[in-house]
């Protein structure tokens with residue numbers, strides 16, 4: 212199993228004491244599989260993705276990813292895991308302002324030691340970024356920046372893609388292209404895809420769907 216989550220619990224401080232957002236979440240995802248994660252706004256979907264990526268810590272429970280115990284790693288260990296094996300497409304694009312689009316797309320693949328210029332070029336073409344390769348992030352629209360962030364993640368060929376509403380700012384045609392590229396990565400490399408989405412059409416393209424409600428997945 213590529214990803215196993217057992218009994219994950221997470222609370223945040225609220226005005227009247229801790230509020231439990233996740234109350235014992237269990238999840239298993241195998242390599243080469245796709246899973247849609249749905250749930251109302253504020254149900255804890257982003258929180259779960261952050262915990263899996265090792266960007267935040269849980270109070271209880273266990274996350275195992277590709278043989279590593281994420282919940283037992285320190286910050287440096289989590290960073291190394293993300294660099295090598297996990298691709299993150301979150302709502303903050305985190306592009307590097309001093310690098311042009313081409314260098315932003317190549318950045319993570321270079322860090323992971325897996326840079327292939329032909330792959331970058333193909334992704335840029337598929338996501339409509341070829342005319343923008345020499346531009347800087349500040350010269351792009353929100354949707355263009357989002358596509359650069361997606362291309363950067365897919366260029367690095369991670370074993371697990373964690374995507375939080377990856378097509379939120381995109382029109383239907385571009386959303387379709389993004390989904391096709393994510394599914395192509397799954398088909399080519401056996402990556403697993405865990406996608407948070409409010410879109411019925413996107414969720415329907417995933418093999419499985421889980422709904423987060425009252426702190427639990429069903």
Ligand SMILES: Nc1ncnc2c1ncn2[C@@H]1O[C@H](COP(=O)(O)OP(=O)(O)OP(=O)(O)O)[C@@H](O)[C@H]1O
Pocket residue numbers: 223224232250251252253254255256257258259
């Ligand atoms: N750093 C934080 N401190 C306190 N509360 C937080 C924090 N982050 C999230 N929360 C709360 O935890 C709950 C879950 O938030 P989360 O962002 O995981 O929801 P979500 O399902 O991803 O929502 P959306 O679909 O609107 O993006 C919300 O009630 C939110 O207010």
